[in-house]
Amino acid sequence: MNPLVDIRRLDQSLWLDFISRKVLTNGELKRRIDEDALRGVTSNPAIFEKAIGGSADYDDTIKEQARQGKSAEEIYVGLAVADVQAACDLFRPLYDSHDNSSDGYVSLEVSPKLAHDTEGTVAEGRQLWQDVNRPNVMIKVPATQEGLPAIRTLISEGINVNVTLIFGLDRYKAVAEAFIAGLEDRAKAGQSLEGIDSVASFFLSRIDVLLDPQLEKIAAEGGEKGQLAESLVGEVALASAKQAYQLYKEIFAGARWQALADKGANTQRLLWASTGNKNPKYDDLKYVENLIGPKTVNTIPVETMDIFKEKGQPADRLEQGLDKARQVLADLPKVGIDLDASTQQLETEGVQKFIEPFGKLIDSVEKKREQAAAGTEALK
Template identity: 70%
Template structure:
């Protein structure tokens, strides 16, 4: 590839869209997000409670708004919702021209997550999902819902209500299948209600690097112990996350090709694309772009943090690699080593919930302190 071609732009020729896993008020105001859209071909934005915690608690960008909202009598949670909605609205507006293009391909979206405190609450998830949907009031917002047992029926109901959904915290292949089923069922509910299924988009966010972070040390321990299984364990180190993603993609190709899907497609429905998440490398022994380069393929999304975006711009090598490798054997052989992938990924789901709940609680504590300071200043 010519050195003059931006790899972030070129990757789209292989059918993959790059979304930015980051939002902060300053990049909305200083032209940075607009530049990423125009020069790097950025096609979407995702956010989560941890990202907002860093943005709001880690800067003064929001200080004036926090004081104003506190003086209006809002609680810390209500202040957070107002701040997050305002940022998402601005990001949606910047991406709206892309969304409005006839060939946008399901891009131009900004994702906003329901509270992590609702991870096991179906009714609460649906209620807050609808509240955020109406509060943002932009057609190109996606509401993020976790792929927990409680989240699955919420996904179906929100899709049935016409809400774009980004399904998050998917760590294993069988759960991905259930997510796709919830999406299809939600579309079918709309059809039964004589409601349109056109321009109703969803992505299924499959988390990657955390899988290897959990499983690699166990494989390395087995490899170091020697014995008959040492070679097998060593050969699987660093392979499980990408193998899981590729197997999920095979399921995606099956689900969105059969008669059930064809009935919906003829009514204007678009498939729920797989989105690769947690693609920033967490192991210094691996290539920094391991979870980007290996998973480039048609009708997929990769949401990456700023650091990975900068790395890919500098040294990315786009090529269609998603269908490479005999990856089913990687997952099939884990039981031979006594590793239960279902149990391990259940652990990841629980840890993932904590990774969002803890910064969210920290953010609310910071907002409560700032709220109290603002109220004290008004009465001083």
């Protein structure tokens, strides 16, 4: 039995947190769809920086577009859109199936430089949606304060949205509210709610990467506070995810949601992101196996997906240990950890972690563009 296939009986979908022209053209992505029940793909500026800047796969296209006088950013958008279109086409049979479980999507992110620009995010979201021109693309929008109204607007226009960079429970609630309000705006305008999908991407391993050293330092000081801190090491991300799922069940129930569901609306599923393990002390599948549950998505790196295929143990664990999860979050202030401040720090750092590779990506495209332009000039 292939654990990647077996996980589908638990109604969780695995999406791949990776895209490159190579996996699109050499058959690897199609093989994962056919053999491993892969249900979607997510991308981000860091992934494209690795794919475009770290290989020669795109050089011919860059040269061709440079000769047409296109800027580095225009060339990047063209490359990214082409890859996303090709991936969307590979997932189209799944998307078109009578029971696609809201899967078959490929995500493309607005420029991280727009993370605090509502109008800019809406404009670029619309443009990318038009450029890709596939019903199974999702436009990624960060869950910043400025991103929230953009999410509402894009959903109201029937654009699928992958909300990224969620770290805290209060922000998750605000994201779900923006999604629901967008659907309500659309319904009021007399437009269909069917076929609109969204995911709320809750980032996990980065929470533990930030908080574990702080907790370990408090633990080393000893005493009751130290003992309590020691018990919290490595527990905060999973506790946050489990609590988020309880919120999801509450939000997408009741009269307000039912009125939209009756019009054909799909819930905004929680998507577990940043699920590759970054701490060698933890099991490689810590953020995968512990978060399997119905109506959820886990987007995982290639390496983690391959490990899960080899030794994964699919079981419905998302609602196990809920009392412990609540206690972990309640105990953080007792040891002096402000989770709200920590998640805000993670959001700020998260935006920066996308801006930096985006800058590197544009720089590498610019260098290749200049070389091509210089070569063209020399031929004249």
